[in-house]
Amino acid sequence: xxxxxxxxxxxxxxxxxxxxxxxxxxxxxxxxxxxxxxxxxxxxxxxxxxxxxxxxxxxxxxxxxxxxxxxxxxxxxxxxxxxxxxxxxxxxxxxxxxxxxxxxxxxxxxxxxxxxxxxxxxxxxxxxxxxxxxxxxxxxxxxxxxxxxxxxxxxxxxxxxxxxxxxxxxxxxxxxxxxxxxxxxxxxxxxxxxxxxxxxxxxxxxxxxxxxxxxxxxxxxxxxxxxxxxxxxxxxxxxxxxxxxxxxxxxxxxxxxxxxxxxxxxxxxxxxxxxxxxxxxxxxxxxxxxxxxxxxxxxxxxxxxxxxxxxxxxxxxxxxxxxxxxxxxxxxxxxxxxxxxxxxxxxxxxxxxxxxxxxxxxxxxxxxxxxxxxxxxxxxxxxxxxxxxxxxxxxxxxxxxxxxxxxxxxxxxxxxxxxxxxxxxxxxxxxxxxxxxxxxxxxxxxxxxxxxxxxxxxxxxxxxxx
Numbered sequence: 327x328x329x330x331x332x333x334x335x336x337x338x339x340x341x342x343x344x345x346x347x348x349x350x351x352x353x354x355x356x357x358x359x360x361x362x363x364x365x366x367x368x369x370x371x372x373x374x375x376x377x378x379x380x381x382x383x384x385x386x387x388x389x390x391x392x393x394x395x396x397x398x399x400x401x402x403x404x405x406x407x408x409x410x411x412x413x414x415x416x417x418x419x420x421x422x423x424x425x426x427x428x429x430x431x432x433x434x435x436x437x438x439x440x441x442x443x444x445x446x447x448x449x450x451x452x453x454x455x456x457x458x459x460x461x462x463x464x465x466x467x468x469x470x471x472x473x474x475x476x477x478x479x480x481x482x483x484x485x486x487x488x489x490x491x492x493x494x495x496x497x498x499x500x501x502x503x504x505x506x507x508x509x510x511x512x513x514x515x516x517x518x519x520x521x522x523x524x525x526x527x528x529x530x531x532x533x534x535x536x537x538x539x540x541x542x543x544x545x546x547x548x549x550x551x552x553x554x555x556x557x558x559x560x561x562x563x564x565x566x567x568x569x570x571x572x573x574x575x576x577x578x579x580x581x582x583x584x585x586x587x588x589x590x591x592x593x594x595x596x597x598x599x600x601x602x603x604x605x606x607x608x609x610x611x612x613x614x615x616x617x618x619x620x621x622x623x624x625x626x627x628x629x630x631x632x633x634x635x636x637x638x639x640x641x642x643x644x645x646x647x648x649x650x651x652x653x654x655x656x657x658x659x660x661x662x663x664x665x666x667x668x669x670x671x672x673x674x675x676x677x678x679x680x681x682x683x684x685x686x687x688x689x690x691x692x693x694x695x696x697x698x699x700x701x702x703x704x705x706x707x708x709x710x711x712x713x714x715x716x717x718x719x720x721x722x723x724x725x726x727x728x729x730x731x732x733x734x735x736x737x738x739x740x741x742x743x744x745x746x747x748x749x750x751x752x753x754x755x756x757x758x759x760x761x762x763x764x765x766x767x768x769x770x771x772x773x774x775x776x777x778x779x780x781x782x783x784x785x786x787x788x789x790x791x792x
Contacts, residue, residue, distance in 0.1 A: 352535055354659050355706040358584065358603070360534040361659075362566035365607055366500040367531045368652050374615045374645035375652060378608040379457035440486040448475060448483040452496070459567035459606065460495040461503065500566060501530050507564045521548065525556045533557045567606070583714035585667050585723070587678065597678055597716070599667045604660050611649045615642055662699070666707040669693050670726040677726075678716060685734060688727050725775035733762040734772050741773075747784040 356364065369375055437449045451473060455462055462469070466484065470477040488496045493510035497503035504526050512518055524546055525533065532538030532553065539553040546553075565582075583602065590596040622639055670693065676684035690708065694701040711723040740748070740756055748756070750769045757764055764772075773780075779787070 350655065350658060351703065351706060352537075353655050354662060354703065355709060356534060356659075357561060357710050358582075359561060359564070359566045361603065361607070362500050363530050363534040365609070367534075369609075370499075372645050372648055372652070374612050374642070375649040376610055376612045378610065379459075379461075379463055383605070437483075437487050437490045440490060441483060445479070445483050445486075448473065448480060449487065452480075452483055452487055456495065459503075460491070461497050461499070461567075463498075465498070494565065494567070501526060503567065504530070504560065504564050511563055519559065521546070521552060522556050522559055525553065526560070529553075533560060582712070583720050584711045585663070586714045587671055587716055589716060595675075597671050597675055599664060599671055601660055601664055601667075603663075607656070609653060609656065611646055611653070615646050615649075618642055619646060662703065663707050663711070665697055666693060666699075666704055667711070667713070667723060669697060670708075670723065674726050681738075685726075690727055693727075719777045721777055722775055733757060733764060734776060736760050736762055737769065737772050738776055738778070741778055741784075747781040747788065749781050 353364075365377075369377060437453065438446050441449055452462070452469070455464070455469065457463055464472075466477050466480050470480045473480070484496055488506060493507040494503040495506075497506055505523065508519065508523060508526065525542060529538070529542035529545065532542035533556070536554075539550045543550040543553050585602060586600045587597050588600065590598045619639070619642055670688065671678070673688050673693075674685060676686065690704040691701050693699075694704045697704075708723050708727065712720050713723050713726075714720055736757055737753060740753055750773065751766045753773075754764055754766045754769045757769065778784075
């Protein structure tokens with residue numbers, strides 16, 4: 327050091343990205359399929375983590391969902407009869423339809439029709455054994471042993487069930503569910519997807535996170551970009567649960583929502599948000615593991631010859647700790663999603679009461695500052711999420727965030743006044759004349775966010791009404 331010089335340290339504060347924060351960000355942005363894959367992997371690798379497959383409660387009507395025929399409650403299927411405006415006097419937008427007490431009738435009829443009469447009891451038993459997501463929690467051999475029937479006969483009935491039900495029904499786990507759906511897709515399209523099949527069969531966990539793409543690509547001898555193509559195919563063509571599509575044939579299909587917005591039970595002027603993931607993925611630490619460790623806590627110290635017992639205890643404690651850590655990450659994901667969605671709903675309640683014209687400017691930065699989150703965390707929480715509105719329309723959660731209220735209102739007005747359905751390009755031209763120069767793709771994005779169908783669909787509805 328030169329003469330007359332000395333080191334001076336000055337404290338400073340700076341933001342640093344910790345490994346835990348990176349891991350949470352990755353976990354938060356997982357889509358439904360990616361989360362299902364991660365949960366399936368954790369259940370397979372950690373026996374201390376258990377899944378509750380008993381029927382859940384619908385967040386809208388409170389009815390039990392999952393009984394003899396798994397699937398979403400009709401309240402969550404999207405509207406086939408819609409209210410264009412909210413009811414007067416603070417009434418809910420929810421359109422309640424007559425409920426069919428025997429929701430299994432339509433499904434069982436198709437299964438029974440494909441089988442001899444002697445196999446009807448087997449069909450009834452298999453349908454009754456399906457969990458809330460359309461899966462079987464036991465093997466064919468175990469079911470055959472319970473019923474005292476040959477496994478081949480149970481397989482024949484199971485094949486009839488799978489042929490009559492939505493693809494993926496009757497699977498044992500997520501991997502088999504997706505492979506069954508791929509079988510049906512290939513049959514309908516008359517083509518094969520060998521790479522998709524290989525990834526699903528051997529590298530399903532890689533689809534949950536892009537960090538796993540390289541390993542799967544190296545193992546299969548394909549470019550990394552091909553694994554990305556497989557994930558996009560799975561996201562667009564397959565579903566993590568057969569139950570998401572298990573609806574009566576007469577019902578109008580709609581994309582399954584991630585959250586449901588309903589009127590607050592105690593405040594008619596407010597709305598509440600319910601996430602569907604915690605209802606679909608109900609996990610807990612195994613009670614038998616907790617009981618085992620509790621017993622060891624009060625037991626005398628092991629003798630020197632009890633090394634195997636000490637190793638078993640160590641493994642059990644590690645597995646329980648891993649299960650609790652995984653549950654903690656799930657809980658943090660769901661709390662973050664709920665906080666962001668509830669803030670957006672509270673900010674946009676005039677829109678829920680009065681329609682798209684009442685949308686107010688709302689940006690992700692405002693939500694982040696109000697909740698003490700990073701703006702990127704809010705963006706990850708919003709991306710790809712679908713909300714079921716009180717009027718039973720589905721809408722991207724991102725539609726609650728907008729600074730372009732005027733152009734959206736103008737777009738809604740143009741569509742309501744059109745004599746013949748207009749294309750997105752034609753709507754863009756008319757918006758430009760009103761002082762809103764936007765591109766055709768921007769019109770398509772706003773139209774989707776407002777729940778407005780494409781021109782072809784609007785034209786078909788008009789023809790049907792005529």
